[in-house]
Amino acid sequence: MRNEILSRLPVDFPWQPHLHWLDSVDSTNSRVKAMAAAGAPHGTVLIAGQQTGGRGRLGRSFHSPPGSGLYLSVLLRPQCPPAALMHLTCAAAVAACNAVEETAGFRPGIKWTNDLVSGGKKLAGILTELGVDAAGRVDWAVVGIGINCTQEAADFPPELREMAGSLSMLAGRPVAPAAVAAAVIAALRRMDAELHTRKAAVLDQYRRDCITLGREVLVVRGDESRRGKALDIDENGGLLVEFSRGNRQTVTSGEVSVRGLYGYL
């Protein structure tokens, strides 16, 4: 699989020497964080055939069976303060959309902040994690992406069947995980090169892709949930929401359900 992916990337691709494949791992994010602690360089990429403990946002798990999905994490070591990386998940989501468009022939939407969706189904998720050194600068950032590639509806466990889809289901033809992997890795490398120089343009693309904007949302934080309307994405990737009585607030964390999606009525 590693060679299949490499054959689809330019021979002088700069991250090529640091590209690793494992048949099975608990979580590519966890493993890459361990590699970072052991001194792995910027541009280290780990792809796994399956994950036994795939992780999502808000402590959730990410279903990661063998043979049908892409599970990939990349290690970045940007020389900057953490505040300069607030838009990293948004930039990674745009990169993932670019890669899907290239390989599956359709452009998914983004459900703020980190889900790729199409036809009302979740196709992919992104988990970004950050480590800071003693001086308060970024030591490592791990961007993990999981994409459902070749599953059919019946392949998903019953509890996911309603909300999950795959690239092959949406494209109406098989979409090879190796092709998606190579496109995602190349798109993440472009994202990294432009992270600070093209921030405004990338966030503009995110706004165009983001299906949350203009929709009614339910913002859940701890025990509190509030209805509002999603208005905009700010310069850090935060979601500007107008709540009842017209008060506006930027949401930066927690769960945001979009009316009409994933069973939120």
Ligand code: BTN
């Ligand atoms: C989410 O849906 O909330 C995010 C899911 C992120 C899943 C990917 S799969 C590769 C990487 N390793 C993990 O454990 N999680 C991410």
